[in-house]
Amino acid sequence: MPTEQEPARTKRADAARNEKTLLAAAAEVFVSDGVDAPIRQIAARAGVGVGTFYRHFPTRADLITAVYRHQIEACAEAGPTLLAAAETPFDALRQWIDQFTDFLVTKHGLADALQSDSSTFAALHTYFLDRLEPVCAALLTAAIDAGDVQTELSALELMRGVGNLCIGREADSRYDPRRLISVLLKGLRAPL
Amino acid sequence: MPTEQEPARTKRADAARNEKTLLAAAAEVFVSDGVDAPIRQIAARAGVGVGTFYRHFPTRADLITAVYRHQIEACAEAGPTLLAAAETPFDALRQWIDQFTDFLVTKHGLADALQSDSSTFAALHTYFLDRLEPVCAALLTAAIDAGDVQTELSALELMRGVGNLCIGREADSRYDPRRLISVLLKGLRAPL
DNA sequence: CTGAAAAGCGGAACGTCGCTCCATTTAGTA
DNA sequence: TACTAAATGGAGCGACGTTCCGCTTTTCAG
Structure with a gap:
């Protein structure tokens, strides 16, 4: 039977890395293009797909x-x-x-x-x-x-x-x- | 000579009518949906195509x-x-x-x-x-x-x-x- | 070390928007 | 009535937000 007792799951390494990258990319894009900048642009700058973006930041x-x-x-x-x-x-x-x-x-x-x-x-x-x-x-x-x-x-x-x-x-x-x-x-x- | 009292170029009757209709439709939509309401919605309410809308109000x-x-x-x-x-x-x-x-x-x-x-x-x-x-x-x-x-x-x-x-x-x-x-x-x- | 399950990923796809373009319709005129 | 220019409308384009799912990567029990 699977171990489902664990409430706290640590994030996968690549996921954590992507989140940091996205945050950095967003900060840059916000400065240059404002907070309304297209999601695609932020995702592209971070080198990830838009799906990944939405996974990390639903809104x-x-x-x-x-x-x-x-x-x-x-x-x-x-x-x-x-x-x-x-x-x-x-x-x-x-x-x-x-x-x-x-x-x-x-x-x-x-x-x-x-x-x-x-x-x-x-x-x-x-x-x-x-x-x-x-x-x-x-x-x-x-x-x-x-x-x-x-x-x-x-x-x-x-x-x-x-x-x-x-x-x-x-x-x-x-x-x-x-x-x-x-x-x-x-x-x-x-x-x- | 026809009723040409007007100073210059007078609009075609249907065009003038549409402009009035659009204005009325826009006023209504602005109240209910704000000034950001989709153009399509205003045009639809006025019963005209979006092309007509843009003809009358380019921006x-x-x-x-x-x-x-x-x-x-x-x-x-x-x-x-x-x-x-x-x-x-x-x-x-x-x-x-x-x-x-x-x-x-x-x-x-x-x-x-x-x-x-x-x-x-x-x-x-x-x-x-x-x-x-x-x-x-x-x-x-x-x-x-x-x-x-x-x-x-x-x-x-x-x-x-x-x-x-x-x-x-x-x-x-x-x-x-x-x-x-x-x-x-x-x-x-x-x-x- | 290994291999399968879980977690994460990417981007195609969908719906909406602003706006343009042009074949068609229609008002005004002679 | 017939002709011309004004006016029309909606298909179409590109950009956007967001979703979805087949594929890839990581993790970890054995």
């Missing part, structure tokens, strides 16, 4: 989250750190939003993907928000409690707002997301 | 601008009117942004289309901005001159910022674009 969102997971994690961990280190909670919030913005604008097209509801990206959206929303909420409530900020905005709205403001083409020098985000933050401040 | 942007031209025009004309009528230039700006927001959020997916650079929408983007940017600029500088507003933002940035903030799904009650826009406007105000 595009799976791929994107895998590629950016480290950076999302770094952003999540920066929240408490900044709160402890910054002079005021508002400063912490501002610095965190800064980092968050960096993440969004340096990744070509990520912000666009984030706001899309074409069910393809629903999972990405969910992962992203689930991970970062509590972090942002902690910063926001800390700033409110300190009296620095007075707003009806939820952390989720703030994050999505910032995300949306980052959507502008980076090629367009006439549109600077950071400037708008700075105005938005100014609008958050409590009078006086 | 999707041509269609969208045709559908919404009236409302864009109304928005453009409201600028000077509001400036004359409102108590302060800032009020005029706020009311104008309000109307602008109405336009964006009531049209399913329009905001999304506006920020896209997939050359398909470049023309739409251009038309839209060319028409409204000067209007917004007039309001903004009036508010700055009056001392109500102090900002480094250009009118273009403000418009695109507002447009981007409108991108959230209207189905999501947790995201209210208007709230964010209100915060953004608050951030525009000159201190005291």
Whole structure:
């Protein structure tokens, strides 16, 4: 009788190798062509068939989250750190939003993907928000409690707002997301 | 001589009829399926072939601008009117942004289309901005001159910022674009 | 070491999309 | 009525996402 007791199976060596290769290829293609780049292109660059691609990343969102997971994690961990280190909670919030913005604008097209509801990206959206929303909420409530900020905005709205403001083409020098985000933050401040 | 009052080349009757039918069909489909709805679907609803569609509207942007031209025009004309009528230039700006927001959020997916650079929408983007940017600029500088507003933002940035903030799904009650826009406007105000 | 089962692989194939092209139809005119 | 140019529609093309399954490679019990 076959050994079926084993719940945890280690991946086959070639499969693990292909996954790494795909991840690397995707990261390159994302930079040059954006997160909407054709699957075929990513698979070709990795030197594998599209079937293999789908085996490893059933949805595009799976791929994107895998590629950016480290950076999302770094952003999540920066929240408490900044709160402890910054002079005021508002400063912490501002610095965190800064980092968050960096993440969004340096990744070509990520912000666009984030706001899309074409069910393809629903999972990405969910992962992203689930991970970062509590972090942002902690910063926001800390700033409110300190009296620095007075707003009806939820952390989720703030994050999505910032995300949306980052959507502008980076090629367009006439549109600077950071400037708008700075105005938005100014609008958050409590009078006086 | 036949009824030839018209200045020049008048369209053939059937062509004019089809154009109207297509416009009506597109307006309906836009509401139910968004501005990204397949061309085939619009053509089918109008009871014409896709070739006919492309004859009348070579690009999707041509269609969208045709559908919404009236409302864009109304928005453009409201600028000077509001400036004359409102108590302060800032009020005029706020009311104008309000109307602008109405336009964006009531049209399913329009905001999304506006920020896209997939050359398909470049023309739409251009038309839209060319028409409204000067209007917004007039309001903004009036508010700055009056001392109500102090900002480094250009009118273009403000418009695109507002447009981007409108991108959230209207189905999501947790995201209210208007709230964010209100915060953004608050951030525009000159201190005291 | 060996050989068969399991895991993984590749890419042909299918359905959908935007868009083009042109043989056919039809409105306007003389 | 007959003729011409405008207008039509849908077959067809290339690109895309995604699925499916016959083949290859890895693994490991014997």
